[in-house]
Amino acid sequence: MGLTAQSSGVNLLRESFNIDGDKNNPVVALAGNPNTGKSTVFNGLTGLKQHTGNWPGKTVTQAKGYYTYLSQEYTVVDLPGTYSLLASSIEEQIARDFICFAQPEVTVVIADATNLERNLNLLLQVTELSERVVLCLNLMDEAERKNIKIDLNGLATDLQVPIVPTIARDEKGLSDLKKVIDKIVNQEVQLDPIKIKYSSKIEEKVEKIVPELNKQFPNLRKNINIRWLALRLLEGDRTIFETLEECYDVNLKNKKVVERRQ
Amino acid sequence: MKLTELPLKKIGEVVDIMADPNKKRRLLDLGLTEGTEVIPKRRSPSGDPTAFLIRGTIIALRSEETDLIEVEKK
Secondary structure, eight states: OOSOHHHHHHHHHHHTTTOOGGGOOOEEEEEEOTTSSHHHHHHHHHTTOEEEEEOTTSSSEEEEEEEEETTEEEEEEEOOOOSOSSOSSHHHHHHHHIIIIIOOSEEEEEEEGGGHHHHHHHHHHHHHHOSOEEEEEEOHHHHHHTTOOOOHHHHHHHHTSOEEEOBGGGTBSHHHHHHHHHHHHTTOSOOOOOOOOOOHHHHHHHHHHHHHHHHHOTTHHHHSOHHHHHHHHHHTOSHHHHHHHHHHOOOOTTSOOSOOOO | OBGGGSOTTOOEEEEEEOSOHHHHHHHHHTTOOTTOEEEEEEEOTTSOSEEEEETTEEEEEOHHHHTTEEEEEO
């Protein structure tokens, strides 16, 4: 690897995910469980301006599209539908790597309003990675039909993320979604979503690992969330090693960062 | 009992998952935390996999996974 993404910033890194860096658009990633209407939201946002292909090197379909809001063009990337970001399948790895390394300006987590409990797991995993997160509650019409009432303000207060209710099938709520995305991109709102606090046993380890990672890889900090990386190392996630090597030329395997478990 | 042994249409409550950390994490992500209700809905003709209703979503699991899940019949 001669010229790596490390030396030329996030644009080149984005190109490695097939996102045209030369366009310089803000990137919006759509994440969500399967069957939450993610692709309907994607189609509603981008209309006919979209391209489909594969994620580089993977036989998983990639859809990206464009829309313009207040004369700013945005690139939208439809991530594979997953229940989790913990990389136990190729789809999950793609979703995780994209949010982690291509660093979309905004990640929209699309959740099925009729099945919130299941869907919020992914949201919490995304907020662990990125602060610029919007929760899009889709299928609001079905929730109403099932007599499910959602306390949107309460939920927004608890999660500390902006929430946009939508009925993507009828294109309802999508302009609100664009407005919220625009505000985040232009830094008109400061986001600080809730973070999961783990047991003291885990938190103590994280506190030990984080300064060590910062010391050994001073440049990494700019690019990825170090606390999140520390948690993955504690979990023994091997896939993260490959991606770090590919994206940043960082080889964690030969460094003694993590103490052996007693 | 193991989730594999739970008869169709009966309600089971997850008591424990006895899998290695990665597999366990995966099952937790599918919503199978302690205390979760699981209902086997349909079994494929060969007997495996089985479709389970878990937190409002139907998910098919193989017996190699359901063998690791301890449930209590309700």
